[in-house]
Amino acid sequence: MAFRKRNIALSRAPADSDASNPIATPTHHSPVPTSPGTRPSPIDGRPTTSTGTPSLDSILAGHAGFPLGTSILIEESGTTDYAGALLRFYAAEGVVQGHKVHVVGTGEVWGRELPGKSEERGNSARKEGKERAEKMKIAWRYEGLGQFESSRASPSVSQTTGQGDGVAEERQVFCHTFDLAKRLTLPVGTAITYIPITHPTTSPSSPFSPILQNVQQQLSSSPPQTIHRLVIPSLLSPALYPSSASRPSAILQFLHGLRALLRQYPTRLTALLTLPLTLYPRSAGLVRWMEILSDGVFELSPFPYSHAQALAQSAGTTKDEERPQGMFAVHKLPIFHEKGGGGGAEDLGEDMAFTLSRRKFVVAKFSLPPLEGDTEAQEQAVREAAGGSAMPRKEELEF
Structure with a gap:
């Protein structure tokens, strides 16, 4: 009884017919430019x-x-x-x-x-410092979630x-x-x-x-x-x-x-x-x-000028927060x-x-600022604008 390896093909196509055979295994593919x-x-x-x-x-x-x-x-x-x-x-x-x-x-x-x-060479060191500080606030296992x-x-x-x-x-x-x-x-x-x-x-x-x-x-x-x-x-x-x-x-x-x-x-x-x-x-x-x-x-x-001024002077806005200038549908x-x-x-x-703004056109979610007397919502808006929305309040830290 004759034995042969099962991983060897019975016949092999000639080298010249590899290009015309659609089933032939390609040897090398150059990247598509x-x-x-x-x-x-x-x-x-x-x-x-x-x-x-x-x-x-x-x-x-x-x-x-x-x-x-x-x-x-x-x-x-x-x-x-x-x-x-x-x-x-x-x-x-x-x-x-x-x-x-x-x-x-x-x-x-x-x-x-x-x-x-835009040339951002002068602000590169400042941005690196901010990114380093943000990475210290986020746990290592959740750091990759914010990249997208x-x-x-x-x-x-x-x-x-x-x-x-x-x-x-x-x-x-x-x-x-x-x-x-x-x-x-x-x-x-x-x-x-x-x-x-x-x-x-x-x-x-x-x-x-x-x-x-x-x-x-x-x-x-x-x-x-x-x-x-x-x-x-x-x-x-x-x-x-x-x-x-x-x-x-x-x-x-x-x-x-x-x-x-x-x-x-x-x-x-x-x-x-x-x-x-x-x-x-x-x-x-x-x-x-x-x-x-x-x-x-x-x-x-x-937005009309009066509405834009009201958003700019709202109590929920911060210094570094960008005020929306209109609705995007x-x-x-x-x-x-x-x-x-x-x-x-x-x-x-x-x-x-x-x-x-001067350097970019940003499309983002729109939300109304908190009311004048709502101090809790104002503090939450300030924390979200500073990138520390996950930071606990002072009352939560007390035992």
Whole structure:
């Protein structure tokens, strides 16, 4: 009776047929190269990029970034321009990452006002001291639980492996920190493309047709690894667009074409648009159709001046606490499919507010400050602002 080892195959395919055989075991796989400023989604692996705002990246259906091939419509009521700050962070992040940025309706003046990168060298020692003090307050077994929450407020960092002989590992910043008081130095070349809006006088053609044609031409002529960002500020504003642009046959056809262009280039193009709700309220049917054709819809509702002053002078606020400047509503999220979302999706059921400071745009949960005579709630608010919410009160320490 013949014996043979069971772990040896009876036959083996030739070496030349390994490439054509789908069952053959691969010998070596080189890492898939990723474009700068992109990383895979932790939910389904689709490529994502940063909006330039870490807190906004954290609530995008758990993808921890802006999924490529999608669009976001930001609506704002009132005469403020908080949405314009989000657009500038989005465009500045694209310029720093080497992406191709397309700006519609504005000239080079808009590009010269992009915020510059923040330099935090002088505060590095102070931050290290604060982090060391915070680590001493938290037990070692619970220290890792706060890393995910702290990553929402700090710029994200992704790991990329270098391809060189002497390069082992390189840290690539996914989202930078910008300073609105500084100006970004644009690199030499065509980092930003400005697409003008045509005002037809004789022909009734749509003013949006040249926009899609320009972006289509730039996508087809650029290398496959180039990421494109489309920035459309103040959509349908009378200061930029002709009166014919607000017709449903013009704007809805443009959004249909933009949606088709995003699906045609699902790994290379993203779009961020803003809409003034004072001129086009959400109760209008045209705006509802615009929201349906957009992948994500956010609404900014700034507080009146009197309400903001009342929050600033409230007894529950502390010196280092950031006062909210308006409400942030999430009406629609991009790629919130049947697999569900994660990360910041659980926060969407609560009221959210935004705060714009010199260096960042923060979206966080909104809660009213304690009343004037409620000393216990005031002390609790002070402890939470200082990071010591778990510290016991004086009465609890007495035996």
